[in-house]
Amino acid sequence: MKISLAGLEHERGATRSFDFRKAAPKLFTSGGEEVKATAPLEVSGTITNTGSCFHVRGRISAKLELVCARCLERFSLEIEVPLAENYVKSHAQKAEEDWRTFYGDEIVLDEAVEEELNLNLPLRGLCGDNCQGLCPICGVNRNLEKCNCREERIDPRLAVLSQLMEQAPGGGGKDGST
C-alpha cells in the first residue's frame, strides 16, 4: 500500500485519493488470539499536503472470522476502522510526537493499517449478544441443543475435587493440598 507523492510534495493543499485491496496482515485480539481475515482488506481515503505534513484520512474495511468466547463457534464479523495519520519525511525537523515518518517519495501505509486494525479488534468476540454459551456440565452448545443438566453453579474443577474427596479413604484432603 504505497502512495506516491509525485505532484503532491511541493504543493501545499494538494490532495489525492487512494484505494487499495490487500491481503490482511496477521491480526490478534488483545487477548492474544489470532484472527483470520476472510477477504482482502480494503483501504481507501485521501492524502493531503498540509504544508507541514502529509495528512492521511480514510478507512479500513476488513472481513474477519472470530471464535466466540462463549460457545467457541466461529463467526464472521465485518469491521470498519477509521484511519487518520500524519506523515513527515524522516529528516523533518518539526515533527509532532505521534507523526509517522517516511523515506523517499512515497508513503507506505501498511504499518499504520496493521496497527489501527489490531487496536480496534474486539476484546473478545461473541457470536451474538444473547449467545447461550456451552453448558458447564456436559459441554453442549446451548444455542443448538438443550440439555437436562441442573443449573448448579459449580466450578468444574471443584466438582472433580469433591469427587476425589468422596473416594479418598477417611474423607481426607483436609490439609488443602491436591
Ligand SMILES: [Zn+2]
Ligand atoms: Zn457464541
Ligand SMILES: [Zn+2]
Ligand atoms: Zn448440560
